[in-house]
Every structure is written in structure tokens, then in C-alpha cells.
Amino acid sequence: MVQCVIIGNGAAGAYAAQQIRLHAADAKIIILSREPYTLYARPRLHEIIAGTATPDSIIIHTPEWYKSNNIDFRAKTDVLSIDTETKTIVVNTNDRIPYDKLLIATGSVPFRIPLSGSADDMIYSIKTIDDAVRLQERAENSHTAVLSAGDYLDLKRQMHYWHTNLQ
Numbered sequence: 780m781v782q783c784v785i786i787g788n789g790a791a792g793a794y795a796a797q798q799i800r801l802h803a804a805d806a807k808i809i810i811l812s813r814e815p816y817t818l819y820a821r822p823r824l825h826e827i828i829a830g831t832a833t834p835d836s837i838i839i840h841t842p843e844w845y846k847s848n849n850i851d852f853r854a855k856t857d858v859l860s861i862d863t864e865t866k867t868i869v870v871n872t873n874d875r876i877p878y879d880k881l882l883i884a885t886g887s888v889p890f891r892i893p894l895s896g897s898a899d900d901m902i903y904s905i906k907t908i909d910d911a912v913r914l915q916e917r918a919e920n921s922h923t924a925v926l927s928a929g930d931y932l933d934l935k936r937q938m939h940y941w942h943t944n945l946q
């Protein structure tokens with residue numbers, strides 16, 4: 780049986796797993812994910828910041844989806860290194876996971892503008908559910924914020940709308 784390992788459980792990783800299952804009914808598929816959540820809708824993270832959605836409500840694939848597709852989903856599993864000679868992956872639980880086929884679908888991380896003079900816990904970026912929950916809690920109890928956001932997020936306008944006490 781071919782063992783396919785996918786690193787990353789974002790849209791790329793999860794939908795690749797679905798396609799592999801469609802084309803290889805017998806394959807063993809393992810998804811390794813640093814995050815604690817099953818696949819969720821990143822484009823809906825702003826709803827958590829607004830307080831109009833909860834982490835549960837933006838989940839796309841429940842744990843049952845992985846089970847019914849016979850996908851071994853391992854959350855909170857951080858890949859530390861890949862040995863391509865022995866085709867083995869080392870993860871943070873000290874497990875060594877062998878693979879026949881490997882897909883690296885680790886996405887990207889937001890660029891953090893290097894700012895001096897501000898405590899790191901005052902600066903937020905939004906990539907994950909945990910980021911959105913932290914920012915939502917902070918926005919509730921804050922009076923001023925400075926935003927640096929991509930055009931399509933238009934966070935500045937939206938945060939004014941959601942958190943009317945926020946300048």
C-alpha cells in the first residue's frame with residue numbers, strides 16, 4: 780500500500796487529500812498539521828474578529844469527514860525535518876513517519892513589519908483562528924488601533940464598523 784503524507788491542512792493539503800482518495804482508493808493518506816483545527820475557511824476569519832462567527836462555525840471539514848475519507852488527520856503535529864534519503868519525516872512528538880509520496884502544502888506566514896519600540900504582544904497578524912480570536916478579544920477592550928492591511932481585507936473600514944468604540 781502506498782503511504783502518502785501531506786504536510787499542511789489548509790485548502791491545498793485537504794483538497795489534495797480528497798483528490799488522492801478519489802484516484803487511489805487503497806492509499807494510506809496522512810495529513811500532518813501544526814494547527815489544532817480541521818480545515819476551516821480562512822477568508823471568514825474577519826467574522827470571528829467581528830464577533831459574528833465562532834471558530835466552530837467556520838469549520839469546513841469536521842473530524843468525521845477525515846474518517847469517512849479514510850484520512851489519518853494528525854493535528855498539533857509540527858514537521859521538524861524531512862530526510863529525503865530514508866523518506867522519513869520527523870515531527871514534534873518525536874515520531875518518525877515514513878512516506879512513499881510526500882506533498883508539502885505548508886502555505887505561507889504573514890510578514891511581520893519590524894517595528895521598534897512596541898511590545899510584541901501589541902502587534903497582531905491574522906492567519907489562523909487563534910490569531911482572529913486573540914484580535915477579537917483585544918479589539919473588544921481597546922480604544923485605538925493602527926491597521927496595515929491588504930486591500931481585499933479592508934480591515935480598517937470593517938473594524939470601525941464592528942467595534943464602534945475603536946478609533
Ligand SMILES: Cc1cc2nc3c(=O)[nH]c(=O)nc-3n(C[C@H](O)[C@H](O)[C@H](O)COP(=O)(O)OP(=O)(O)OC[C@H]3O[C@@H](n4cnc5c(N)ncnc54)[C@H](O)[C@@H]3O)c2cc1C
Nearest residue numbers: 787788789790791792812813821822857858885886887906
Ligand atoms: C484573513 C485571510 C483572508 C483571506 N481571504 C481570502 C479570500 O477572500 N479569497 C482568497 O482567494 N484567498 C483568501 N485568503 C488566502 C487563502 O486563505 C490562502 O490562499 C490559502 O489559505 C492558501 O492555502 P494553502 O493550503 O496553500 O496554505 P495555508 O492555508 O497557509 O495552510 C498551510 C498549513 O500548513 C501548516 N504548516 C506550515 N508549516 C507546517 C509544518 N512544518 N508542520 C505542520 N504544518 C505546517 C500551517 O500551519 C497551515 O495550517 C485569505 C487569507 C487570510 C489569512
